Amino acid sequence: MSLSAYDELDVIGGGAASVDRILLVDAPLGDSKGRVLLEQERYGGNVATAMVAAARGGATTAFVGHLPARDVEPGLWQCLRHNGVRLDLARTAPGQPGIRATILVDPDGRRFIAVDDDAPIGLPDDLDLELVRHAKVLLLDGYAVPAGVRAARAAREAGRGVVLDLEKVHHPETELLVDLSDHLVLPESFAVQWTGTNSPARAIAALWRADRCAVVITCGDRGAYFVSADDGTALGTGVLDRIQHQSVPPVQVKDTTGCGDVFHGAYAAALARGLPIAQCVAGATAAAAECATRVGGIPADS
Template identity: 30%
Template sequence: MAARVISVGIAVMDRIFAIDAIPTEPTKVFARSCTEIGGGPAATGAATASHLGGEVELWARVGDDPIGRRIVEELKEWGVVPQVRHVPGGRSGVSSIAVANDGERLIFAFADPALDTDTAWLPMERLASADCVLVDLRWPKASERVLHEAQRKGIPSVLDADLTTDDIARTLVPLAGYAIFSLPALRRFTGQTSPGDGLTAAQRACKGRVGVTLGAEGFLWLDAGRLEHEPGFAVSAIDTLGAGDVFHGAFALAIAEGRDMRQAGRFANAAAALKCTRFGGRAGIPTREETEALLQTSRTTA
């Protein structure tokens, strides 16, 4: 029976442009290609967990508009069961993303502040059958409610602790079973430059486990106060868009399947590395077979 993951947070539509280089001054740039596909941390995490073999729901809000309807349909194409509210009068989130030849990106994102934050409609009774919940920082009221309930029911929870424009992480990190930071977010949260010092500081705020993604260098976490490192996989990256979201989705699925922190980190490292070898954000999510095949190769960073 497939492990069951419930993901909670934001779902948007991405328009991704392939360009030669990120411009350094105002100009007109002609793209080599353009792709439209769903995005957002929670939504891409859900698509990842589903594509890797999980049974997955996404709890999210979108606008009552054509973009919102396309977001929901595209989630279904990934095998995700959408528990999504179309907010009357609201506009769905969109991002325009330029991806350069070296894999670096420039993102313009719009999130409608008029999308209400009401959580009363969430099907909280469905949490009881979840093996893990994954939440992002983009719908704080929902994430906080779900983390509280997961904690009460003893359900493992993973927080995608990425950068935001506010300090909501200070409310959510203490509630998470696994608070997994990006390095910039960890530095902002703790004021520490070193990942190790940052994790030590973050652990004081979190009753659960803390870890940080390091891109090509892999995954670092604390185990009973001891720093542990799971190396990354050397790949030829062409597009890093969504790699962190893929990591969190794969990590949550691995936890749902009963893997320990090291096993979950290695599985997520492999999925994120493969995603970086393919253009198109969520379009680069690997299959379970591809991920397992990479796991059989030697690790190339120490």
């Protein structure tokens, strides 16, 4: 089934969607041994978690990337559908495997993620670009970079927003993907490494360009720093002076798994509603903080 006359969707994306085995342990991850306090199987992955967050934020969403076969991971399909993510545009094949992850979480909420991702991930190379041109926001991660570049270029040409989530460099064309994205929403660790800087502010200054709408650096419990076109920032003129900070509401942290993904999804949903960037960042920060109070990025009632 395809979109009827390419109905406009708020947010579309394709990237990691996984089945997560989450283990809460009683010792810091640097210790040699500890006890398992809680074990749960949950659903996650960068874009899958973000799409759920966008849908829970009121956006109409569609996952348009690769998914495991429905009979291989029926729970993942059920979870995404239950949360309002449209799946009839996803790409799959009989017997297609999915991503499996084992995640250790220590008492401070820090994580170690071991991933088995020998599976198709990201957008298909032949994605119908009319889907991209008729969606308000395209959400991408660092998988299937050439397909992401193709889709991002189509989105930008159509005047649509491209929100990019990167944690690592997976492909030589990643730099082109960064160039094509007008909403860079990046974790501090990646941003400072990518730019060769030593602070969120310096990373923002290095990443800002006149044709971007926003550069947002997320810093965990230190909140988010950002610059946006909303404030009239000009290329090379006072960028450091215009950087804004969004603090995190106080919460009891249980697990930081999926917090960054929830941030991206909530940001994309707010962007699709036409909210100013400052409001997009504030709402995304609050959603990410709430995520940290529970186990996994997608709520258990999903």
